[in-house]
Amino acid sequence: MSGDRLALWWVDRYTRGLRPDTRxxxxxxxxxxxxxHRHDAGDTWSTHLAIAWxxxxxxxxxxxxxxxxxxRRRALPARGPLLRGTGWAVAGMAYVFLVVQHAxxxxxxxxxxxxGSDWSxxxxxxxxxxxxxxxxxxxxxxxxLRVTPRLGAALVAGASLGTAGLMWWALPLIxxxxxxxxxxxxxxxxxxxxxxxxERAAVVAVP
Amino acid sequence: MxxxxxxxxxxxxxSVLELAATRSEPxxxxxxxxxxxxxxxxxxLTAHGTLYKALGRLAEQGxxxxxxxSPEISVGEGRPRRRLYRLTGEGERRLAAERRLVPFAxxxxxxxxx
Numbered sequence: 001m002s003g004d005r006l007a008l009w010w011v012d013r014y015t016r017g018l019r020p021d022t023r024x025x026x027x028x029x030x031x032x033x034x035x036x037h038r039h040d041a042g043d044t045w046s047t048h049l050a051i052a053w054x055x056x057x058x059x060x061x062x063x064x065x066x067x068x069x070x071x072r073r074r075a076l077p078a079r080g081p082l083l084r085g086t087g088w089a090v091a092g093m094a095y096v097f098l099v100v101q102h103a104x105x106x107x108x109x110x111x112x113x114x115x116g117s118d119w120s121x122x123x124x125x126x127x128x129x130x131x132x133x134x135x136x137x138x139x140x141x142x143x144x145l146r147v148t149p150r151l152g153a154a155l156v157a158g159a160s161l162g163t164a165g166l167m168w169w170a171l172p173l174i175x176x177x178x179x180x181x182x183x184x185x186x187x188x189x190x191x192x193x194x195x196x197x198x199e200r201a202a203v204v205a206v207p
Numbered sequence: 208m209x210x211x212x213x214x215x216x217x218x219x220x221x222s223v224l225e226l227a228a229t230r231s232e233p234x235x236x237x238x239x240x241x242x243x244x245x246x247x248x249x250x251x252l253t254a255h256g257t258l259y260k261a262l263g264r265l266a267e268q269g270x271x272x273x274x275x276x277s278p279e280i281s282v283g284e285g286r287p288r289r290r291l292y293r294l295t296g297e298g299e300r301r302l303a304a305e306r307r308l309v310p311f312a313x314x315x316x317x318x319x320x321x
Contacts, residue, residue, distance in 0.1 A: 007255065025290075028275075029236060030255055032287040036237035037252075039286070050252065058256025065260040 003051030004034045010055055013085065014062045018069055091184030094177040095156075098163055099138050105131030130166065134159045145188050149196070153189035157182040214268065216305060219253070220261050222246070224270060224294065224302040233274075233291035236262060262292060270298035 011030050015023040034051060041047040108128035141155030164171060164178040216224075226242050227234070234242075239262075240253045265271040271292045281288040294302075 026259070028288060029259060029290050032235065032289050033237045033240075033255060033259075035287050036235065036289075040237070040241065054252055054254045055256075056254075058254030058258070058260075061254065061256030061260045063256075065256065065263065 003048035003055070004038070006052050007034055007055040010059065010062070014059075014066050016085075018066065022069055088184070091180045094180040095138070095142075095184065097177055098160060098181060099135055102131040102135035102138065102159075102163070106135055134163060141185065145185065145192060149189035149192040153185040156185035160185075216301070217261070219243075219257065220265055221302070221305050223261055223265060224298055224305070227271060227292065227294040228299065228302055230293070233293040235289040235291055239292070265298070266292070268297075268301075269295055270301050271295060 007030060008027065011027050015026050037051055037054075038047055041050065105127050108124050109132050137155045137159035141152045141157075141159065144152035144155065146152070160178040160181040164174045167174045222243060223239060226239060226246075236258055240258050244250055244252045262271065262273070266273040272295050273290055273292050276289045276291050278288060
Protein backbone atom coordinates (compact mmCIF):
# COMPACT_ATOMS: atom_id res chain seq x y z
CA MET A 1 0.00 0.00 0.00
CA SER A 2 1.45 3.39 -0.94
CA GLY A 3 1.77 6.16 1.62
CA ASP A 4 -0.99 8.12 -0.11
CA ARG A 5 -3.42 5.24 -0.08
CA LEU A 6 -2.72 4.51 3.56
CA ALA A 7 -3.26 8.17 4.51
CA LEU A 8 -6.52 8.47 2.53
CA TRP A 9 -7.75 5.10 3.82
CA TRP A 10 -7.12 6.34 7.35
CA VAL A 11 -8.97 9.62 6.64
CA ASP A 12 -11.96 7.62 5.42
CA ARG A 13 -11.86 5.52 8.58
CA TYR A 14 -11.67 8.24 11.22
CA THR A 15 -14.10 10.60 9.51
CA ARG A 16 -16.77 7.91 9.13
CA GLY A 17 -20.05 9.02 10.71
CA LEU A 18 -19.15 12.73 10.66
CA ARG A 19 -21.05 15.32 8.61
CA PRO A 20 -20.44 14.84 4.86
CA ASP A 21 -19.05 18.37 4.42
CA THR A 22 -16.63 17.89 7.34
CA ARG A 23 -15.47 14.57 5.85
CA UNK A 24 -15.06 16.03 2.38
CA UNK A 25 -13.08 19.03 3.67
CA UNK A 26 -10.69 16.90 5.72
CA UNK A 27 -10.18 14.47 2.83
CA UNK A 28 -9.55 17.31 0.37
CA UNK A 29 -7.06 18.98 2.70
CA UNK A 30 -5.11 15.77 3.27
CA UNK A 31 -5.20 14.93 -0.46
CA UNK A 32 -3.75 18.37 -1.18
CA UNK A 33 -1.03 17.88 1.45
CA UNK A 34 -0.11 14.47 -0.03
CA UNK A 35 0.17 15.94 -3.51
CA UNK A 36 2.33 18.82 -2.27
CA HIS A 37 4.54 16.40 -0.32
CA ARG A 38 5.13 14.17 -3.36
CA HIS A 39 5.58 17.16 -5.63
CA ASP A 40 8.16 18.63 -3.23
CA ALA A 41 10.09 15.49 -2.29
CA GLY A 42 9.61 13.35 -5.41
CA ASP A 43 7.46 10.26 -5.93
CA THR A 44 9.94 7.81 -4.38
CA TRP A 45 9.57 5.01 -1.85
CA SER A 46 11.24 7.16 0.83
CA THR A 47 8.60 9.86 0.28
CA HIS A 48 5.83 7.27 0.61
CA LEU A 49 7.48 5.99 3.78
CA ALA A 50 7.63 9.57 5.15
CA ILE A 51 3.95 10.07 4.27
CA ALA A 52 3.00 6.82 6.01
CA TRP A 53 5.02 7.83 9.06
CA UNK A 54 3.31 11.26 9.19
CA UNK A 55 -0.03 9.49 8.97
CA UNK A 56 0.77 7.02 11.77
CA UNK A 57 2.23 9.67 14.10
CA UNK A 58 -0.83 11.86 13.65
CA UNK A 59 -3.38 9.12 14.35
CA UNK A 60 -3.96 10.03 18.05
CA UNK A 61 -4.53 13.69 17.07
CA UNK A 62 -6.90 12.55 14.31
CA UNK A 63 -8.98 10.58 16.80
CA UNK A 64 -8.99 13.50 19.23
CA UNK A 65 -10.08 15.80 16.38
CA UNK A 66 -12.83 13.34 15.50
CA UNK A 67 -14.12 13.37 19.08
CA UNK A 68 -14.20 17.16 19.12
CA UNK A 69 -16.06 17.19 15.78
CA UNK A 70 -18.55 14.48 16.54
CA UNK A 71 -19.52 15.81 19.95
CA ARG A 72 -20.06 13.45 22.86
CA ARG A 73 -23.53 12.26 21.90
CA ARG A 74 -22.68 11.59 18.27
CA ALA A 75 -19.19 10.18 18.82
CA LEU A 76 -20.24 7.32 21.09
CA PRO A 77 -22.39 5.38 18.62
CA ALA A 78 -19.94 6.05 15.79
CA ARG A 79 -16.99 4.66 17.74
CA GLY A 80 -18.32 1.08 17.61
CA PRO A 81 -18.26 0.70 13.82
CA LEU A 82 -14.88 2.43 13.65
CA LEU A 83 -13.32 0.02 16.16
CA ARG A 84 -15.07 -2.98 14.64
CA GLY A 85 -13.88 -2.03 11.17
CA THR A 86 -10.34 -1.53 12.40
CA GLY A 87 -10.50 -4.86 14.26
CA TRP A 88 -11.57 -6.73 11.13
CA ALA A 89 -8.85 -5.03 9.10
CA VAL A 90 -6.23 -6.07 11.66
CA ALA A 91 -7.52 -9.67 11.80
CA GLY A 92 -7.62 -9.85 8.00
CA MET A 93 -4.08 -8.56 7.62
CA ALA A 94 -2.88 -10.95 10.33
CA TYR A 95 -4.52 -13.87 8.52
CA VAL A 96 -2.93 -12.90 5.19
CA PHE A 97 0.43 -12.59 6.95
CA LEU A 98 0.18 -16.14 8.35
CA VAL A 99 -0.94 -17.61 5.02
CA VAL A 100 1.84 -15.88 3.07
CA GLN A 101 4.44 -16.84 5.66
CA HIS A 102 3.46 -20.51 5.62
CA ALA A 103 3.10 -20.56 1.84
CA UNK A 104 6.65 -19.24 1.65
CA UNK A 105 7.91 -21.94 4.03
CA UNK A 106 5.94 -24.61 2.18
CA UNK A 107 7.40 -23.56 -1.18
CA UNK A 108 9.96 -26.39 -1.07
CA UNK A 109 7.11 -28.90 -1.36
CA UNK A 110 6.53 -27.50 -4.85
CA UNK A 111 10.21 -27.79 -5.73
CA UNK A 112 10.98 -24.10 -5.17
CA UNK A 113 13.94 -22.99 -3.09
CA UNK A 114 13.05 -19.77 -1.28
CA UNK A 115 14.90 -20.62 1.93
CA GLY A 116 18.42 -19.48 1.17
CA SER A 117 21.68 -21.30 1.70
CA ASP A 118 21.85 -21.10 5.51
CA TRP A 119 19.15 -23.77 6.01
CA SER A 120 20.10 -27.44 6.27
CA UNK A 121 18.17 -29.79 3.92
CA UNK A 122 16.60 -31.57 6.91
CA UNK A 123 15.26 -28.34 8.36
CA UNK A 124 13.93 -27.23 5.00
CA UNK A 125 12.00 -30.48 4.57
CA UNK A 126 10.65 -30.44 8.13
CA UNK A 127 9.52 -26.80 8.03
CA UNK A 128 8.02 -27.21 4.57
CA UNK A 129 5.86 -30.12 5.68
CA UNK A 130 4.74 -28.35 8.87
CA UNK A 131 4.00 -25.13 7.00
CA UNK A 132 2.19 -27.02 4.25
CA UNK A 133 -0.10 -28.54 6.87
CA UNK A 134 -0.62 -25.19 8.59
CA UNK A 135 -1.41 -23.27 5.40
CA UNK A 136 -3.84 -26.03 4.43
CA UNK A 137 -5.49 -25.72 7.86
CA UNK A 138 -5.70 -21.92 7.55
CA UNK A 139 -7.22 -21.98 4.08
CA UNK A 140 -9.43 -25.02 4.68
CA UNK A 141 -10.60 -23.63 8.00
CA UNK A 142 -11.83 -20.44 6.37
CA UNK A 143 -13.65 -22.44 3.70
CA UNK A 144 -15.28 -24.61 6.37
CA LEU A 145 -16.41 -21.66 8.51
CA ARG A 146 -19.53 -21.34 6.39
CA VAL A 147 -20.62 -24.98 6.56
CA THR A 148 -19.23 -26.25 9.87
CA PRO A 149 -18.30 -23.12 11.80
CA ARG A 150 -16.94 -24.91 14.84
CA LEU A 151 -14.53 -27.11 12.87
CA GLY A 152 -13.51 -24.21 10.66
CA ALA A 153 -12.73 -21.97 13.63
CA ALA A 154 -10.87 -24.83 15.35
CA LEU A 155 -8.64 -25.32 12.28
CA VAL A 156 -7.88 -21.63 11.90
CA ALA A 157 -7.28 -21.15 15.63
CA GLY A 158 -5.15 -24.31 15.85
CA ALA A 159 -2.98 -23.25 12.91
CA SER A 160 -2.59 -19.69 14.25
CA LEU A 161 -1.79 -20.64 17.82
CA GLY A 162 0.35 -23.54 16.57
CA THR A 163 2.40 -21.05 14.58
CA ALA A 164 2.89 -18.93 17.70
CA GLY A 165 4.01 -22.04 19.60
CA LEU A 166 6.41 -23.20 16.88
CA MET A 167 7.89 -19.74 16.46
CA TRP A 168 8.12 -19.05 20.20
CA TRP A 169 11.26 -17.00 19.70
CA ALA A 170 9.17 -14.47 17.75
CA LEU A 171 6.27 -14.54 20.20
CA PRO A 172 6.01 -10.72 20.64
CA LEU A 173 5.23 -10.49 16.89
CA ILE A 174 3.48 -13.79 16.13
CA UNK A 175 1.52 -13.94 19.42
CA UNK A 176 -0.70 -10.88 18.73
CA UNK A 177 -1.09 -11.96 15.10
CA UNK A 178 -2.25 -15.43 16.17
CA UNK A 179 -4.64 -13.95 18.74
CA UNK A 180 -6.12 -11.55 16.17
CA UNK A 181 -6.74 -14.40 13.69
CA UNK A 182 -8.16 -16.68 16.38
CA UNK A 183 -10.50 -13.98 17.67
CA UNK A 184 -11.69 -13.21 14.15
CA UNK A 185 -12.34 -16.88 13.40
CA UNK A 186 -14.22 -17.42 16.67
CA UNK A 187 -16.42 -14.34 16.11
CA UNK A 188 -17.24 -15.40 12.54
CA UNK A 189 -17.99 -18.95 13.69
CA UNK A 190 -20.34 -17.74 16.43
CA UNK A 191 -22.22 -15.50 14.01
CA UNK A 192 -22.43 -18.27 11.44
CA UNK A 193 -23.74 -20.75 14.02
CA UNK A 194 -26.44 -18.28 15.02
CA UNK A 195 -27.34 -17.79 11.36
CA UNK A 196 -27.44 -21.55 10.75
CA UNK A 197 -29.64 -21.98 13.84
CA UNK A 198 -32.03 -19.36 12.46
CA GLU A 199 -32.13 -21.09 9.06
CA ARG A 200 -32.92 -24.46 10.68
CA ALA A 201 -35.67 -22.89 12.82
CA ALA A 202 -37.19 -21.34 9.70
CA VAL A 203 -37.18 -24.73 7.93
CA VAL A 204 -38.93 -26.34 10.91
CA ALA A 205 -41.51 -23.56 11.12
CA VAL A 206 -42.29 -23.66 7.38
CA PRO A 207 -42.28 -27.35 6.36
CA MET B 208 -3.98 12.52 29.42
CA UNK B 209 -3.61 16.08 30.70
CA UNK B 210 -6.48 18.31 29.61
CA UNK B 211 -5.49 21.71 28.34
CA UNK B 212 -7.27 24.83 29.57
CA UNK B 213 -9.95 26.02 27.14
CA UNK B 214 -8.37 28.48 24.72
CA UNK B 215 -4.80 27.75 25.82
CA UNK B 216 -2.29 27.34 23.00
CA UNK B 217 0.18 24.47 22.74
CA UNK B 218 3.76 25.13 21.54
CA UNK B 219 2.97 23.95 17.99
CA UNK B 220 0.10 26.41 17.73
CA UNK B 221 2.34 29.24 18.93
CA SER B 222 4.96 28.22 16.33
CA VAL B 223 2.25 28.27 13.65
CA LEU B 224 1.24 31.79 14.67
CA GLU B 225 4.92 32.85 14.70
CA LEU B 226 5.37 31.59 11.17
CA ALA B 227 2.07 33.01 9.99
CA ALA B 228 3.16 36.43 11.27
CA THR B 229 6.12 36.36 8.87
CA ARG B 230 3.84 35.93 5.85
CA SER B 231 2.04 38.55 3.88
CA GLU B 232 0.57 35.90 1.55
CA PRO B 233 -1.72 33.06 2.68
CA UNK B 234 -0.09 29.66 3.15
CA UNK B 235 -1.23 26.04 2.99
CA UNK B 236 -0.71 23.13 5.37
CA UNK B 237 2.21 21.36 3.73
CA UNK B 238 4.02 24.67 3.22
CA UNK B 239 3.68 25.25 6.94
CA UNK B 240 4.86 21.73 7.82
CA UNK B 241 7.93 22.23 5.68
CA UNK B 242 8.72 25.60 7.23
CA UNK B 243 8.37 24.12 10.73
CA UNK B 244 10.70 21.26 9.75
CA UNK B 245 13.22 23.72 8.29
CA UNK B 246 13.11 25.73 11.52
CA UNK B 247 13.79 22.66 13.65
CA UNK B 248 15.68 20.07 11.64
CA UNK B 249 15.45 17.52 14.46
CA UNK B 250 11.66 17.52 14.25
CA UNK B 251 10.87 16.50 10.67
CA LEU B 252 7.56 17.15 8.97
CA THR B 253 4.67 17.56 11.39
CA ALA B 254 2.23 14.63 11.31
CA HIS B 255 -0.98 15.17 9.35
CA GLY B 256 -3.26 14.77 12.36
CA THR B 257 -1.23 17.06 14.60
CA LEU B 258 -0.85 19.76 11.95
CA TYR B 259 -4.45 19.95 10.76
CA LYS B 260 -5.87 19.65 14.24
CA ALA B 261 -3.75 22.66 15.27
CA LEU B 262 -4.74 24.65 12.17
CA GLY B 263 -8.40 23.80 12.75
CA ARG B 264 -8.26 24.94 16.37
CA LEU B 265 -6.54 28.19 15.47
CA ALA B 266 -9.15 28.86 12.78
CA GLU B 267 -12.00 28.07 15.18
CA GLN B 268 -10.57 30.53 17.70
CA GLY B 269 -10.41 33.18 15.00
CA UNK B 270 -6.62 33.41 15.17
CA UNK B 271 -6.24 32.20 11.59
CA UNK B 272 -8.55 32.74 8.67
CA UNK B 273 -9.03 29.73 6.39
CA UNK B 274 -10.43 29.63 2.89
CA UNK B 275 -10.28 27.26 -0.07
CA UNK B 276 -8.49 28.67 -3.06
CA SER B 277 -10.37 29.18 -6.29
CA PRO B 278 -10.81 25.95 -8.30
CA GLU B 279 -9.62 27.75 -11.44
CA ILE B 280 -6.17 28.22 -9.91
CA SER B 281 -5.76 24.58 -8.86
CA VAL B 282 -7.13 23.27 -12.18
CA GLY B 283 -4.81 25.61 -14.05
CA GLU B 284 -1.82 24.31 -12.10
CA GLY B 285 -2.95 20.68 -12.31
CA ARG B 286 -3.10 19.94 -8.58
CA PRO B 287 -5.69 19.55 -5.80
CA ARG B 288 -7.19 22.69 -4.25
CA ARG B 289 -5.28 24.17 -1.35
CA ARG B 290 -6.84 25.37 1.86
CA LEU B 291 -5.14 28.65 2.56
CA TYR B 292 -4.58 30.23 5.97
CA ARG B 293 -3.63 33.72 7.03
CA LEU B 294 -3.11 35.38 10.40
CA THR B 295 -5.99 37.53 11.62
CA GLY B 296 -5.80 40.69 13.72
CA GLU B 297 -6.96 38.62 16.70
CA GLY B 298 -4.14 36.17 15.94
CA GLU B 299 -1.60 38.99 15.99
CA ARG B 300 -2.89 40.23 19.35
CA ARG B 301 -2.85 36.71 20.76
CA LEU B 302 0.69 36.13 19.53
CA ALA B 303 1.84 39.35 21.19
CA ALA B 304 0.17 38.24 24.43
CA GLU B 305 1.87 34.82 24.25
CA ARG B 306 5.23 36.54 23.74
CA ARG B 307 4.64 38.58 26.86
CA LEU B 308 3.74 35.42 28.79
CA VAL B 309 6.82 33.52 27.61
CA PRO B 310 9.51 36.21 27.35
CA PHE B 311 12.36 33.79 26.64
CA ALA B 312 10.60 32.01 23.76
CA UNK B 313 12.14 32.48 20.30
CA UNK B 314 10.97 35.74 18.77
CA UNK B 315 10.17 36.74 15.27
CA UNK B 316 10.50 34.57 12.19
CA UNK B 317 11.94 31.21 13.14
CA UNK B 318 12.15 30.43 9.47
CA UNK B 319 10.28 32.23 6.75
CA UNK B 320 7.74 30.36 4.71
CA UNK B 321 8.89 30.13 1.15
